[in-house]
Amino acid sequence: MIITVASGKGGTGKTTVATALALAAAARARPVYLLDCDVEEPNAHLFVNPAIESERAVGILTPVVDAEKCDGCRHCAEVCSFNAIAAYGRTVLVFNELCHGCGNCSNLCPTGAIREELRPTGSVERGWAGGVKAADGWAGGTGAIHFIRGTLNVGEAMAVPVIREVKKEARDAPRGALVIIDAPPGTSCPTVECLKGADYALLVTEPTPFGLHDLKLAVEVARDQLGRRVGVIINRDGLGDGRTEDYCRGEGIPVLMKIPHDRRIAVAYSDGIPLTEALDGYTEKFRALLERLATEVGR
Amino acid sequence: MKQIVVLSGKGGTGKTTLAAALAQLASKEGRVALVDADVDAANLELIVSPVKLEQHQFTSGRVAEIDEVRCRLCGRCEGRCRFGALVRLVDERRVLYRIEPTDCEGCSACFHACVHGAIRMKDRLAGEWFKSQSRFGQLFHARLYPAQENSGKLVTLIRQAARQAAAEAEGEYIIIDGPPGVGCPVMAASTGVDVAVMVTEPTVSGIHDLQRVLDVAGHFSVPAVVVINKHDLNPVRTEEIKRLCASRDIEVAGLIPYDEAVPRAMTRGLTVLDDGNERLSSAVAEVWTACRRRLEG
Numbered sequence: 001m002i003i004t005v006a007s008g009k010g011g012t013g014k015t016t017v018a019t020a021l022a023l024a025a026a027a028r029a030r031p032v033y034l035l036d037c038d039v040e041e042p043n044a045h046l047f048v049n050p051a052i053e054s055e056r057a058v059g060i061l062t063p064v065v066d067a068e069k070c071d072g073c074r075h076c077a078e079v080c081s082f083n084a085i086a087a088y089g090r091t092v093l094v095f096n097e098l099c100h101g102c103g104n105c106s107n108l109c110p111t112g113a114i115r116e117e118l119r120p121t122g123s124v125e126r127g128w129a130g131g132v133k134a135a136d137g138w139a140g141g142t143g144a145i146h147f148i149r150g151t152l153n154v155g156e157a158m159a160v161p162v163i164r165e166v167k168k169e170a171r172d173a174p175r176g177a178l179v180i181i182d183a184p185p186g187t188s189c190p191t192v193e194c195l196k197g198a199d200y201a202l203l204v205t206e207p208t209p210f211g212l213h214d215l216k217l218a219v220e221v222a223r224d225q226l227g228r229r230v231g232v233i234i235n236r237d238g239l240g241d242g243r244t245e246d247y248c249r250g251e252g253i254p255v256l257m258k259i260p261h262d263r264r265i266a267v268a269y270s271d272g273i274p275l276t277e278a279l280d281g282y283t284e285k286f287r288a289l290l291e292r293l294a295t296e297v298g299r
Numbered sequence: 300m301k302q303i304v305v306l307s308g309k310g311g312t313g314k315t316t317l318a319a320a321l322a323q324l325a326s327k328e329g330r331v332a333l334v335d336a337d338v339d340a341a342n343l344e345l346i347v348s349p350v351k352l353e354q355h356q357f358t359s360g361r362v363a364e365i366d367e368v369r370c371r372l373c374g375r376c377e378g379r380c381r382f383g384a385l386v387r388l389v390d391e392r393r394v395l396y397r398i399e400p401t402d403c404e405g406c407s408a409c410f411h412a413c414v415h416g417a418i419r420m421k422d423r424l425a426g427e428w429f430k431s432q433s434r435f436g437q438l439f440h441a442r443l444y445p446a447q448e449n450s451g452k453l454v455t456l457i458r459q460a461a462r463q464a465a466a467e468a469e470g471e472y473i474i475i476d477g478p479p480g481v482g483c484p485v486m487a488a489s490t491g492v493d494v495a496v497m498v499t500e501p502t503v504s505g506i507h508d509l510q511r512v513l514d515v516a517g518h519f520s521v522p523a524v525v526v527i528n529k530h531d532l533n534p535v536r537t538e539e540i541k542r543l544c545a546s547r548d549i550e551v552a553g554l555i556p557y558d559e560a561v562p563r564a565m566t567r568g569l570t571v572l573d574d575g576n577e578r579l580s581s582a583v584a585e586v587w588t589a590c591r592r593r594l595e596g
């Protein structure tokens with residue numbers, strides 16, 4: 001079962017929910033994968049303290065022009081839809097930041113003068129959170145969470161290629177595994193990439209006008225455009241007003257959990273303490289939530 | 300004309316709340332234009348009571364479309380698409396190719412691969428943008444349609460519109476409410492501004508994300524000041540932020556207390572200044588003073 005935790009508005013508690021879900025589900029029979037796909041600002045590691053075992057650079061395939069073979073036809077510049085190539089005779093300039101890595105230039109160069117090279121725009125790390133403690137950190141085993149994190153390099157614009165690589169790391173997840181994706185805020189392409197392939201979109205909101213406004217946008221994307229099952233978690237319940245619940249009722253969207261507006265939770269969060277440790281009863285609540293979702297999606 | 304952007308890295312730290320209050324203070328001194336650069340999830344309009352004056356379409360990039368009649372199902376397009384946008388559908392009666400618009404990057408690889416002339420590229424309608432009259436000045440805001448890319452381009456567009464309007468009206472300040480994160484729209488919102496106000500909170504996530512957004516500002520030589528929101532939530536972390544700023548030679552331009560008046564004001568569509576809370580008002584005024592000092596210095 002793949003659950004994507006998304007929100008529209010930032011700072012509503014996506015990471016709080018994603019890490020609590022993972023921790024509550026760990027130590028159970030099914031393997032748990034926690035994917036931090038908020039690659040612009042990944043934070044989940046701060047709450048589950050993973051031991052990272054491997055790291056690889058990821059990025060975009062960008063063109064490298066062989067001046068010997070180039071005959072100055074300028075076809076590469078003509079077929080680039082992103083203005084990433086400018087050709088002046090046999091001088092070909094590549095603007096790497098604009099390149100999407102579509103391969104048109106290299107595929108369509110009549111003289112085969114263009115090859116592609118991976119330009120790193122970020123990294124993907126993989127490791128364990130929880131489980132057996134080894135001398136130098138966690139070492140997997142019973143109760144461990146497969147932890148995968150993507151990070152976009154500072155100064156890079158495109159998050160989606162990094163997110164795709166993070167998701168690839170969960171392809172080896174066995175049947176019956178629980179995959180939890182911590183998505184970035186917003187409703188544009190990075191969020192959509194996180195929602196693709198998900199069995200359930202868990203939308204975290206707060207009961208304020210900002211929260212509600214952005215929840216509606218998130219529902220529009222996850223449910224209306226992508227056809228995902230959606231459910232809502234209201235965080236900081238008691239903070240604003242009842243309009244969020246009225247909206248959910250009107251739309252037939254289940255409110256799966258309410259996390260109270262409680263200064264103790266905010267303080268624990270500020271120190272990187274996960275919700276399941278901050279307050280009693282949340283491990284059980286999140287386990288019950290997972291069972292409900294598993295029944296609903298039939299996996 | 301001076302441009303101020305409010306950023307944070309992490310979402311939900313109080314960018315919009317602060318941007319609205321700064322715009323209110325700025326509007327008492329000169330003509331202000333406001334830009335809501337969080338085009339994915341624009342919230343400034345919920346506080347500044349805008350009345351729409353203009354509405355424009357935003358087209359960006361292209362999207363491929365298959366002519367089913369011409370398509371011979373050869374599959375060359377599928378072989379060339381690197382973004383998984385070509386979907387081969389098989390049902391009892393027939394096979395057909397379809398393009399998934401949310402996956403299509405508009406690169407035209409399929410168009411070039413097709414030898415039957417069955418694919419055409421069309422302009423993509425990606426959103427709309429508005430010029431409105433708000434109670435603190437003209438507001439330039441937008442709505443990127445769900446699942447679209449190029450939010451950076453849309454941010455650049457509304458910033459240009461704001462600059463043009465401000466130049467015509469001899470505006471003094473442009474206040475930009477920025478998006479979260481550090482990617483494309485953040486860069487578009489912050490290039491060429493006079494000061495970036497980074498709103499953070501004393502939490503492990505807030506600190507982690509602040510460092511990344513400060514790195515971005517440094518990378519593009521954008522002058523930055525830091526505001527610690529909810530500073531009294533965790534005094535130890537607040538000190539950590541102050542040390543972090545000192546080590547980077549960045550000014551802490553203000554401390555805003557944790558106060559229930561903030562969400563209360565938001566729920567009523569008011570700024571924290573409208574709400575009249577003394578503590579919050581003076582904290583915000585201090586931030587504005589620090590910004591002005593920075594703009595004059």
